Amino acid sequence: MDSRRLVPRTDAVLADPRLVAAVGRLGRAVVKEAVTTAQQRVRQGGLDPREVADAAVAALPPYPASLRTVINMTGVLVHTNLGRAPLSEAARTAALAAAGHTDVEFDLATGVRARRGRGALDALARAVPAAGDAHVVNNNAAALVLVATALAAGREIVISRGELVEIGDGFRIPDLLVSTGARLREVGTTNRTSYADYRAAVGPETGFVLKVHPSNFRIEGFTGSAGIAELSGLGVPVVADIGSGLLAREPLLPAEPDAASALEAGAALVTASGDKLLGGPQAGLLLGRRDLVETCRRHPLARALRVDKLTLAALEATLRGPEPPVAQALHADPAVLGERAAVLAGRLAEAGIDARAVPSEAAVGGGGAPGVTLPSAAVSLPERFAGPLRTGDPAVVGRVEGHRLLLDLRGVPAGTDGDVVRAVLGADL
Numbered sequence: 001m002d003s004r005r006l007v008p009r010t011d012a013v014l015a016d017p018r019l020v021a022a023v024g025r026l027g028r029a030v031v032k033e034a035v036t037t038a039q040q041r042v043r044q045g046g047l048d049p050r051e052v053a054d055a056a057v058a059a060l061p062p063y064p065a066s067l068r069t070v071i072n073m074t075g076v077l078v079h080t081n082l083g084r085a086p087l088s089e090a091a092r093t094a095a096l097a098a099a100g101h102t103d104v105e106f107d108l109a110t111g112v113r114a115r116r117g118r119g120a121l122d123a124l125a126r127a128v129p130a131a132g133d134a135h136v137v138n139n140n141a142a143a144l145v146l147v148a149t150a151l152a153a154g155r156e157i158v159i160s161r162g163e164l165v166e167i168g169d170g171f172r173i174p175d176l177l178v179s180t181g182a183r184l185r186e187v188g189t190t191n192r193t194s195y196a197d198y199r200a201a202v203g204p205e206t207g208f209v210l211k212v213h214p215s216n217f218r219i220e221g222f223t224g225s226a227g228i229a230e231l232s233g234l235g236v237p238v239v240a241d242i243g244s245g246l247l248a249r250e251p252l253l254p255a256e257p258d259a260a261s262a263l264e265a266g267a268a269l270v271t272a273s274g275d276k277l278l279g280g281p282q283a284g285l286l287l288g289r290r291d292l293v294e295t296c297r298r299h300p301l302a303r304a305l306r307v308d309k310l311t312l313a314a315l316e317a318t319l320r321g322p323e324p325p326v327a328q329a330l331h332a333d334p335a336v337l338g339e340r341a342a343v344l345a346g347r348l349a350e351a352g353i354d355a356r357a358v359p360s361e362a363a364v365g366g367g368g369a370p371g372v373t374l375p376s377a378a379v380s381l382p383e384r385f386a387g388p389l390r391t392g393d394p395a396v397v398g399r400v401e402g403h404r405l406l407l408d409l410r411g412v413p414a415g416t417d418g419d420v421v422r423a424v425l426g427a428d429l
């Protein structure tokens with residue numbers, strides 16, 4: 001008998017209640033594709049015609065988007081490939097609430113248009129009292145582009161040769177700045193740049209002096225640089241790209257610059273990321289002199305770099321709410337991490353897995369605090385667990401060292417330990 005004649009009709013299969021529900025969850029096109037694939041298998045003789053609906057259900061993707069949940073056990077707290085900062089529960093709740101219609105640019109009391117994202121801007125003003133005003137764009141790169149365009153297009157940005165930085169994946173700050181039509185006036189040398197170098201370069205063509213935090217490397221030895229306080233006396237604005245987004249001094253990272261200190265030292269503007277040490281959503285923060293922030297905000301380019309309502313909601317909740325996960329991970333007690341690793345390794349060893357608790361070293365990552373290691377603890381497993389754990393759901397990503405897979409606990413909230421145990425026990429080896 002011709003098996004093609006037995007292939008159930010698409011609309012008959014789609015009437016299966018499980019597939020009807022899936023259409024509501026995933027969309028018709030995705031579900032139909034799963035059905036078509038199953039019908040194809042029947043035609044090729046690889047599937048019983050009565051199993052088309054079951055096969056389609058089994059082939060449905062688990063989530064409406066392809067991005068998967070990852071447990072970051074790399075020991076790199078802000079991992080750009082893994083989405084940088086995980087949002088706090090407060091920020092997730094706020095983003096979800098803003099996902100529908102929301103008063104992002106509307107005053108519900110008066111019924112007229114209001115300043116976009118005023119809640120997030122107010123939270124920034126409270127978090128950094130030294131800033132006269134604030135503006136938020138899509139990321140720190142966008143903040144730099146906006147500042148360079150609004151304050152220095154057709155003019156010069158004075159910058160030290162020691163601060164012509166590549167941030168990662170080929171992204172070079174000097175290329176970004178030049179793309180705006182500003183010219184770079186490079187001063188000093190790779191290892192030493194003095195106040196006199198800047199003073200000799202500043203003139204009528206200067207838009208601003210830029211200080212860039214060399215966030216992912218360190219130069220040691222015969223070095224020298226001029227500080228913001230000195231440079232702020234040159235009579236031109238000093239813009240400080242602090243990178244990681246610390247708003248105030250962090251005692252654990254004494255060499256990491258922060259917005260409050262930069263502004264107090266005399267920076268006219270500070271630019272920073274929202275999703276590094278600040279622990280919030282991807283965003284670029286512009287903080288500082290009211291007139292300069294206003295010039296940036298009013299520039300036509302600002303509209304192209306405008307930030308989304310979800311971001312504004314998550315940023316505000318990050319700033320006002322409880323300590324976000326990145327800060328918790330940074331402040332985690334190594335002794336507690338060691339105890340957790342011992343408990344986890346014990347539970348896995350009981351199940352016959354070669355698991356051991358070992359000391360580990362974590363890092364801030366994401367272009368922050370280069371050279372700083374944070375004492376941590378990990379569960380060490382045979383290397384062959386790496387692939388199956390990466391492809392599980394949730395995916396667990398560790399780091400391989402000396403033929404062992406290390407699952408570092410510093411970046412993982414304690415509440416996730418049960419998921420880690422389940423993932424390892426369920427790993428399809």
Ligand SMILES: *Cc1c(COP(=O)(O)O)cnc(C)c1O
Binds near residue numbers: 244366
């Ligand atoms: C990370 C970083 C950037 C880029 O920030 P994004 O938010 O990723 O655009 C720029 N400057 C410095 C110093 C950084 O560390």
